[in-house]
Amino acid sequence: MNRKLIAIVPLLIFVFLCVFLYQGLFANPREIQTGRIGDTMPAFNLPDLMDNNSRWTEQQLKGDVYLLNVWGTWCPTCLVELSYLTKLREQGVKIIGLYYVQGYDADFDGPFDMNALRKEVNDMLARTGNPYQFNILDLHRTLSLDLGVSGAPETFLVDKQGTILLHHTGDINPRVWRAKFAPLMQELN
Amino acid sequence: MKTVLLLLSLIISVSAFAQQDRYQFDNKEQAVRFEELTKELRCPKCQNQNIADSDAVVAKDLRDKVLVLVKENKSKDEVIDYMIDRYGYFVHYDPPVTPATLVLWVLPVLIVILGFGFIVIRQRKASVKQRWSENDELLLNKLIAQNKHQERS
Numbered sequence: 142m143n144r145k146l147i148a149i150v151p152l153l154i155f156v157f158l159c160v161f162l163y164q165g166l167f168a169n170p171r172e173i174q175t176g177r178i179g180d181t182m183p184a185f186n187l188p189d190l191m192d193n194n195s196r197w198t199e200q201q202l203k204g205d206v207y208l209l210n211v212w213g214t215w216c217p218t219c220l221v222e223l224s225y226l227t228k229l230r231e232q233g234v235k236i237i238g239l240y241y242v243q244g245y246d247a248d249f250d251g252p253f254d255m256n257a258l259r260k261e262v263n264d265m266l267a268r269t270g271n272p273y274q275f276n277i278l279d280l281h282r283t284l285s286l287d288l289g290v291s292g293a294p295e296t297f298l299v300d301k302q303g304t305i306l307l308h309h310t311g312d313i314n315p316r317v318w319r320a321k322f323a324p325l326m327q328e329l330n
Numbered sequence: 331m332k333t334v335l336l337l338l339s340l341i342i343s344v345s346a347f348a349q350q351d352r353y354q355f356d357n358k359e360q361a362v363r364f365e366e367l368t369k370e371l372r373c374p375k376c377q378n379q380n381i382a383d384s385d386a387v388v389a390k391d392l393r394d395k396v397l398v399l400v401k402e403n404k405s406k407d408e409v410i411d412y413m414i415d416r417y418g419y420f421v422h423y424d425p426p427v428t429p430a431t432l433v434l435w436v437l438p439v440l441i442v443i444l445g446f447g448f449i450v451i452r453q454r455k456a457s458v459k460q461r462w463s464e465n466d467e468l469l470l471n472k473l474i475a476q477n478k479h480q481e482r483s
Contacts, residue, residue, distance in 0.1 A: 176418040243387050282391050289416040291374035291388045 175308045176289045182303045183287040190240050190276035191259060197277050199303060206329045207235040208322075209297040210272070210313075211285060214261045215243050216293040220269065222312040227270030229318070234326070238276035241285055241293045253280060298322060300329055353397055364400045367409055368393055370424065374417050 177183075182199040189195045210226065212219040230236055240262070245253060262276070279285050288297065289308070298307035306325055309317065355361040368382035375386040381393050392413065399409045413421045425431045 176414060176416045176421075180415075282387075286388075286391055286395060287416060289374075289418065291417070292386075 169311075177297075177305050178308055180305055182299060182305065183284065185277075185284040185287070187277050187279060187284060190238070190262065190278040193255075197275075202237065202299070203303045204301055205235055206298075206300055206326070207237050207274075209237050209239055209288075209299060211239045211241050211288075211290050211293050211295040211297075213241045213243055213293050214258075214265050216241075218312045219294045220265065222294055222314065223266070223269035223272060225314055225318075226272035229313075230272045235274055236272045238273040239284065239290075240276045240278050241282060241290065242278070242280050243293075245280065247281075298325060356401065360400050360403075363406055364397060367396050367400070367406060370422060371396070371410070371413055372421055372423055374421060380423065 182202065184199055186196055186198050189197060208226075208229075212223075214220075226236055242253075242258075247253075266273075277284070282290075288305075291310070294312055296307075296309045296313055297305050298309075299305055307321060309321060311317070313322070353361075353364065355364065365382070369380050371381045371392060373379045373381050373384035373386055373389040373392070375388045376384050379389070381389040381396070383389075395412075396409055399412060404412070410422055419425060419428075425434065427435060
């Protein structure tokens with residue numbers, strides 16, 4: 142009896158390994174990078190992407206449930222999700238853009254060409270639809286670093302008190318929306 | 331000669347390129363801390379590289395931030411906590427002991443204990459089987475004598 146039991150052990154280990162490794166095949170290694178869930182929006186003071194004269198702070202964003210979508214015209218996956226985000230806006234979801242400037246280095250590139258960037262953004266949004274209430278320009282990626290952003294697109298769901306409830310890495314599509322965002326949005330409204 | 335010159339100029343230009351990312355520190359101790367930290371912190375974008383190795387934009391941002399914090403004379407733990415606050419435990423190559431990671435620490439120890447236990451038990455069983463008594467000695471002698479007898483006949 143004891144012998145038979147021991148003979149089964151390798152089989153059990155094998156089955157356990159199979160299950161473990163099989164899960165690994167479909168696990169998303171980027172899911173776990175979330176340091177800011179449950180925290181309030183970090184303090185910032187950044188310019189508007191389109192308007193030189195207005196600036197945004199975390200205090201001004203309070204009072205509404207909103208999505209903060211990190212994006213850039215250089216990012217192909219963002220291009221893909223823009224039209225779906227626009228649909229979400231039409232359904233009444235408030236989306237604020239955090240424009241992630243990639244590859245600009247003040248030491249090498251000289252003064253930043255704001256007009257070229259605005260034109261690029263307008264051209265792109267004219268093609269895909271504009272999901273954003275407004276865009277915050279994060280030229281030196283300081284807010285992005287404070288939020289634990291590693292690239293684009295990434296999206297945060299923030300509630301009325303300014304608490305970060307969700308941090309999604311990758312594009313938002315109908316499947317992601319149904320699985321991750323919709324249940325929380327329903328609770329909040 | 332021309333080829334040699336060309337090769338030489340190539341080598342020299344490469345080493346010039348490698349110099350571009352040099353950082354300035356106030357003292358040796360800061361430089362050491364910076365180097366240790368950039369090797370211990372993982373790039374959140376290209377996950378199998380530390381931020382010293384990676385060329386991703388976010389890795390450069392993290393390096394620059396580590397530099398600023400080190401120059402403010404923040405301790406190693408303070409810098410690591412700063413990064414964990416933002417990027418999660420994931421960003422540090424040395425995972426802390428939490429209920430979720432406990433298995434990482436316990437399992438190897440458990441396997442070693444089980445393995446040695448198995449060896450010890452087997453050894454004991456084997457030594458029980460090989461116990462030798464006087465009766466066994468007599469029996470053996472008798473068998474040998476019988477055997478010799480058979481061979482002769």
